[in-house]
Amino acid sequence: MVNELNKELLKISQLAKATNTNITTLKYYVKEGLIQPECKTTKNMAYYNKDCTQRVNMIRSLQKEHYYPLSVIKGLLDNAADPFELEFMDAIHKADLKDTGKEYSSAEASKLTGLNKAQIDYLKNLNIISKHSESQRTIYSYSDLHIMRLAKRRLDAGIPFEQSAKAFLIYQQALEKAASLDVDCFISSALLTEAPSAQIAARMIVISDETLDSFVSIKRNQLNRAFGSERINQLYLFADRLAYYLDACANILLSHGYPHLFDMIISAKTFCPSSKNDLHRSLAYYSLIINNATKSLTKSISLVNDANKFFITLNIFRMTDVEMLLAYALKLGWFKLSPMLLQNKNDAFKLDFPEFSDNQIINGTIIRDEIYNALVNIK
Structure with a gap:
């Protein structure tokens, strides 16, 4: 009887051949409850109704x-969805998207997008892209691939990869809330309508997408302009603060009997000193930024970047005590006054006041305290 019955049923290998689907995928469908065997003759032998062919297709x-x-597919098949439900699901799942429907392995995604495995994993761990596990394979969708390409495009333009990932995540989290509210609204409207229309629901979703996309674009442009202007103003203000700080340092040093340092600072504000040594280079960067901030924005940005690298690596302990005193003040001032984007604020607190061994510096602690007070009072 079993043999007679089996003639009307399909082994999983036969079902795979009839549907052009690999056996591993079919087993995954069984595991997820999408298809079920008609009968099992042993623990590892199952037979499927021929209707499963149509269901798998x-x-x-x-x-x-x-x-x-x-x-979603399981719900549609189990509930024998009517045409409205299929059309409505199409609208929600954007069935008109230009998506190939193809799936890509990690290696394929890396080859096609130019991102390495670590970068792809980084996006995956932030849930910016979604890893799909079908059987034992890790696969990515066409949409995932598109996101990877966007990240690579930004990377090629010089935008750090981690920054792109953070920006994507911020947008995604905000859009998740907006999309959730909109979809809830669409479904509620459909449920409350006596004669629900897939066309009306689809139109609501299309209008929602278009208007939200436009809103994001408009606000992005507005914020770019606003933050761009703010950062430019910070750069101009930075130059003014450096100039004010140099004057304060000059007067402090003059009051403690260092007229040659006073003259060096005042001269540097007007004439950029030659780069004889690290102390002169420090003053040169101050001078260049003070005198170029309002003349050329691009040059000022480049100068600030170069100066920041210089001050981070500046070793003041290779100088004489008098030079060290001024270099210390310049390095401390740079870290404390530099724009927030340079992220130097914490470094300023790591600068220990040098100990002077040859007694060339008088009232060193008092000078340090006065320099600190000058920095605190700069607005």
């Missing part, structure tokens, strides 16, 4: 043509 079609996740 439907699953593949809904995946490839409508891009539905398997959880």
